[in-house]
Amino acid sequence: MKxxxxxxxxxxxxxxxxxxxxxxxxxxxICCRPDAPMRKRFEQAGLEVIPLPLRSKLDLQSIRILRQLRRSRQFDIVHAYYKIALTNYNLAAVGLPRVPVIAYRGIIGNLSYWDPFSWLSFLDPRIERIVCVCEAIRQYFLGKPFFLGLRLFSPEQVVTIHKGHQPQWYQQPEPQLPDDLQVPNEALVIGCVSRMKKRKGIIELINAFEQIPAEFNAYLLLVGPIEDKIIEQSVRRSSAAARIRLTGYRTDAPKIAGAFDIKTLPSLRREGLPRAVIEAMAQGIPAVVSDSGGNPDLVIDGQSGRVVPAGDTEALRVALTELIANPELRQQMGKAAAQRIKEDFTVEKTVTQTLKLYRELAPAAS
Structure with a gap:
């Protein structure tokens, strides 16, 4: 199957x-940017890689390369993992014999009927299947109204396939907190690795954390680029500011995250299947997350962590306090978290489900 x-x-x-x-x-x-991080890995595996500049949603050079590729080769399926690549391909394929197209979607939202590029990506009628990285994204497509209550997407067209992972990708040989963060060795560390944006629930997290009694000696680490200045203001004004570290972007973020006692991601909306949560769980770190997006796909509430309603500061405080106060529960949930990633989010499962989809769309090629 090509x-x-x-x-x-x-x-x-x-x-x-x-x-x-x-x-x-x-x-x-495989078509990707010349500087794509995994290009060398593809080539080492003996796979053909064709560089595409992909400078914009309408990149004439990329369109020419893709159109020439389609004219000179026969493919059974086109599988597009990125929207910018999908829009350029759909323009390149105008007037050519139809080949089934699969489009991947990893976030909720940003799909407008008034945006012409939406009709060149996920709204393009040539798209046979949309693969969603979590069930919440699938439900977003199925529930999106079009006109007079009509729906453009059928349950058969939109499917959920989780990305597969290998726990060893995320193991940190010596996870530790750098001295410049000035966190006491005996402190319990709650960590959030994310872009520091309001929709990630960071302000709610700060508000919940400052209600946790200081005698627990818990510290909150917020690791990632600061995109909303109000978050800096919230940290400065917090009554727990002395125990909060807002680090900004860090090249050593994986090593820092490996030293967390509790991982948290209380996103308010538009969450996909967050890799930061997967990385923590793979290392045996329990997670406290909101019920936004794919968080509940990852964390089973009460088993591998806690899931709280998005935006509910009090529920977030209670869940964090429960784990802070109970080391045995943290260890138990951390162990279950690592097992869940190892067993339920594997590369093998992703491949099996994707191959099944390919065979449905191109039975003659299989």
Whole structure:
């Protein structure tokens, strides 16, 4: 089965799935940016890689390359992992024989009927399937109204396939907090690795944390680029400011995150399947997350962590306090979290489900 894969940059979980599918009879041709992080890995695995500049949603050079590729080769399926690559491909394929197209979606929202580029991506009638990284994204598509109550997407067209991971990708040999963060060795560390934006629930997290009694000696680490200045203001004004560290972007973020006692991501909306939560769980760190997006797909409430309603500061405080006060519960949930990633979010499962989808769309090729 010959598959044309369209990337922009490359993600490790997606890339390793493609490499694994090549071991199951798939003949991949991969288009990605020349500087894509996983390009070398593809080439080392013996897969064909065709560089695409992809400077914009309408990149004439990329369109020419893709159109020439379609004219000169026969593909059974086109699988687009990035919207920018999908829009350029759909323009390149105008007037050419139809090939089933699969589009990947990793976030909720940003899909407007009034945006012409939406009709060149997920609203394009040539899209046979949309693969969503979590169930919440699938439900977003199925529930999106069009006109007079009509729906553009059928349950058969939109499917959920989680990305697969390998726990060893995320293990930190010596996770530790750098001295410049000035966190006492005996402190219990609650950590959030994310872009520091209001919609990530950071202000609610700060408000919940300052209500946790100081005698627990808990510290809150907020690691990631600061995109909303109000978050800096909230930290400065907090009654718990002495125990909050707002680090900004850190190149050593994975090592810092490996030293967390509790991972939290209380997003308010538009969450996908957050890799930061996956990384923590794979390392045996229990997570306290909101019920936004794919968080509940990852964390089973009461087993591998806690899931609280998005925006509910009091529920967040209670869940964090429960884990802070109970070391045995943290250890138990952390162990369950690591097991969940190891068993339920594997590359093998992703490949099996994706191959099944390919066979449905191109039965003759299989």
């Amino acid at each position: 598959i044309l894969y369209l990337f922009d940059t490359t993600d490790r979980a997606e890339s390793e799935s493609v490499i694994e599918m090549a071991q199951h009879g798939v003949e991949p041709t």
